[in-house]
Amino acid sequence: MMMPSIFGENLFDDFMNDFTFPKFPDVEKELYGKHAKNLMKTDVKDTKEGYEVDIDLPGFKKDEIQMELKEGVLTVSAAKGLDKDEEKKDGTYIRKERYAGSMSRSFYVGKHVTEEDIHPKYENGILSFSVPKEEAKPVEEKKHYISIEG
Template sequence: MKYYPMFDLFDDFFTGNTTSDVMKTDIVEKDGNYEMSMELPGVKKEDIQMELKDGYLKVTATHGSNTEDKDEKGRVVRKERVSGSYSRSFYVGEGIHQEDVKASFDNGELKIVVPKEAPKQIEENKFIPIE
C-alpha cells in the first residue's frame, strides 16, 4: 500500500475537529503535484493566511459578519451568520519550502499547488580561485 503524506485517516475523527465541515477540501494528484481546492465561501482574500512549518501547511481563514437584525429597541431578533476563525493543517513533507507552494483565491475557492516531492537541489559548480 502506498503512503500519501497529504492524507491522514485520523485527521478529524479522533480530534472531533469540525473545521473540515467548513473548509471542505478536494485533493487531486496531478503532474507530480497535489492540487488542493478548498471552499471558503464568504471569506475575503485578505482574511486568509497560510503557514508552512515543520512539514505542515496550515491554512487559517477568518470570517466575520457585522450585520444583525434588530428590533425597534435595538435587541437582536435573529443572527444566523457565523463568524470566527477556522484552520486546517496538511502534512506536505519536511523538504517542501515556502517558495515551492503556489496559491490563488477566486470566488470563494482557495487553490493550492504543492509538489508531491521536494524539488531536488541542483548543486552549482563553484570554482575555487587560484592565488
C-alpha cells in the same frame, strides 16, 4: 425461480419495506457542533507533478485567509468577524446564521516543500494551490557480502 409463499403471497414482499437500517447519528454535528456546515471542505487531486488542493471558503475575503508552512506542515486559517456597523443599525435580529469566528486545517506536505513552491490563488470562494511531490531518489543497490571463515 420459486419463492416460498403462504396463501398465494410471497413471504419476501414486505420484508425490505419492514426492515429499516438503524439511523446513524449526524457525526459532523456531534463532532463539530452547530457550525459543522462551516468547515473547510477540501478536495485533493493527485497529479504527476504533485497535489492540487481546493478548499471551499465561501464568504471570506482574501485578507481574512492565512497560510503558514512550518516543519513540513501547511496550515490554512480563516477568520471572520461580523461588521460592527451592522450592530448599530435600527432593528432587532430575529435570526443570525452567518458565520463569525475562525477555522483552520493542517496538511502534512513534507519537509521538501518551501513557501516558494506553493502558489495560492483565491477566486470565487475557493482557495486553490498545488504542492509538489518529493523527487524520488534513485535507490542504489548495495551488495553486502559476508566473508566466510574457513
